Amino acid sequence: MWVASVAADSLRSLDGVKLELDRRVTAIVGPNGAGKTNLVEAVYFGLTGRSFRTADRRDLIPFGASIARCRVVISGENDDPDHVFMASSSRGEGSRYTMDGAGIERSEAASYRPATTVFSPDRLELVKGPPSGRRAHVDSYIAARWPSRNELRRRFGRALAQRNALIARLREGGGDRSQLTTWNHQFAASGSELAAARDAAVRELGGFFTEAAADLGLDGETDLAYRPGSAIEADAIEAGLEERIENDLRLGRTSWGPHHDEIRLELDGRQLRRFGSQGQQRIGLLALLFAERSAILGSGANPPLMLLDDVMSELDGDRRGRLVGRLLDGGQSLITAAEPDLVPPVEGVRRIAIEELTAGAG
Ligand SMILES: Nc1ncnc2c1ncn2[C@@H]1O[C@H](COP(=O)(O)OP(=O)(O)OP(=O)(O)O)[C@@H](O)[C@H]1O
Numbered sequence: 001m002w003v004a005s006v007a008a009d010s011l012r013s014l015d016g017v018k019l020e021l022d023r024r025v026t027a028i029v030g031p032n033g034a035g036k037t038n039l040v041e042a043v044y045f046g047l048t049g050r051s052f053r054t055a056d057r058r059d060l061i062p063f064g065a066s067i068a069r070c071r072v073v074i075s076g077e078n079d080d081p082d083h084v085f086m087a088s089s090s091r092g093e094g095s096r097y098t099m100d101g102a103g104i105e106r107s108e109a110a111s112y113r114p115a116t117t118v119f120s121p122d123r124l125e126l127v128k129g130p131p132s133g134r135r136a137h138v139d140s141y142i143a144a145r146w147p148s149r150n151e152l153r154r155r156f157g158r159a160l161a162q163r164n165a166l167i168a169r170l171r172e173g174g175g176d177r178s179q180l181t182t183w184n185h186q187f188a189a190s191g192s193e194l195a196a197a198r199d200a201a202v203r204e205l206g207g208f209f210t211e212a213a214a215d216l217g218l219d220g221e222t223d224l225a226y227r228p229g230s231a232i233e234a235d236a237i238e239a240g241l242e243e244r245i246e247n248d249l250r251l252g253r254t255s256w257g258p259h260h261d262e263i264r265l266e267l268d269g270r271q272l273r274r275f276g277s278q279g280q281q282r283i284g285l286l287a288l289l290f291a292e293r294s295a296i297l298g299s300g301a302n303p304p305l306m307l308l309d310d311v312m313s314e315l316d317g318d319r320r321g322r323l324v325g326r327l328l329d330g331g332q333s334l335i336t337a338a339e340p341d342l343v344p345p346v347e348g349v350r351r352i353a354i355e356e357l358t359a360g361a362g
């Protein structure tokens with residue numbers, strides 16, 4: 001299935017804007033402030049009922065208006081019927097998310113629409129920022145790739161919070177020390193499952209990551225590496241917690257465990273986060289997103305729609321060409337660029353000036 005069209009009836013600066021997407025690559029070109037990111041957000045909002053820019057969906061309501069609303073049409077393969085997804089956010093009535101006119105849960109909707117992968121300049125924080133962002137990203141990839149593992153992160157988070165709460169009480173002289181055994185056990189069981197899933201995900205992605213990075217022109221030896229913050233086996237985690245208990249009681253928190261895991265993007269053995277150039281970090285993030293897409297495709301699932309906002313800046317001409325080549329290899333994507341010259345003039349890319357869409361709309 002693929003996204004046939006989007007109608008941004010009203011969203012931020014967009015008013016009655018309609019776009020038909022190519023089955024392969026659609027490039028939206030136009031100057032700063034013209035509404036390109038808003039259009040990418042409209043596709044994402046229509047598809048998922050959420051925004052990748054903000055947690056507060058009321059931000060999407062055009063200034064001075066009372067409702068934001070987008071519709072997206074999904075076409076199926078062969079005889080599968082089309083589906084229309086609609087998302088809205090209003091000040092008075094909150095949010096609505098429907099398929100073919102009826103309310104639908106996000107989890108259920110996921111099987112009637114393509115998954116999405118988003119690149120935006122803000123997401124470079126994933127490469128440049130602290131490990132917590134990479135952990136969260138890999139955990140949501142795990143949930144998408146193996147739906148049955150979807151609860152692992154939450155379960156571990158709960159065990160960590162409970163153990164920390166008990167440790168804080170013990171430190172203050174309260175609490176019941178015998179309860180620690182129970183929480184150590186729960187922490188180790190859920191932590192071990194989470195660590196094993198991260199290990200499996202990173203192993204599966206590693207080869208695809210290296211391949212995508214080479215393809216996109218990240219010159220050198222690249223690696224995606226999982227560095228556990230504790231251990232993977234439950235017994236080892238439990239034993240490690242017991243060894244460190246005095247230290248934890250002194251600190252008032254759990255000092256060791258999968259909440260200190262790191263997922264590293266490396267170039268020639270060094271972290272892109274610390275030593276990569278802007279362009280290298282950008283390609284590193286793209287390589288990770290492409291690796292996820294390859295793994296999902298390899299599992300037989302529908303490829304995600306790639307939404308790549310402002311993806312060409314900081315890339316040289318050669319690497320812009322490689323990126324478009326990779327996008328043309330398969331799957332559907334929507335990219336934006338502020339300058340027409342940033343989109344390589346190759347066959348197979350549908351190029352649209354944002355002004356064509358916004359002029360006369362409304
Ligand atoms: N809720 C809103 N209502 C109306 N306009 C908004 C709202 N939120 C943002 N805008 C405006 O939308 C305009 C277009 O923003 P957008 O981020 O889509 O531009 P862009 O084409 O992506 O530009 P750039 O190339 O700089 O990234 C901006 O002028 C912004 O002020």
Ligand SMILES: [Mg+2]
Pocket residue numbers: 036037038309310
């Ligand atoms: Mg933008």
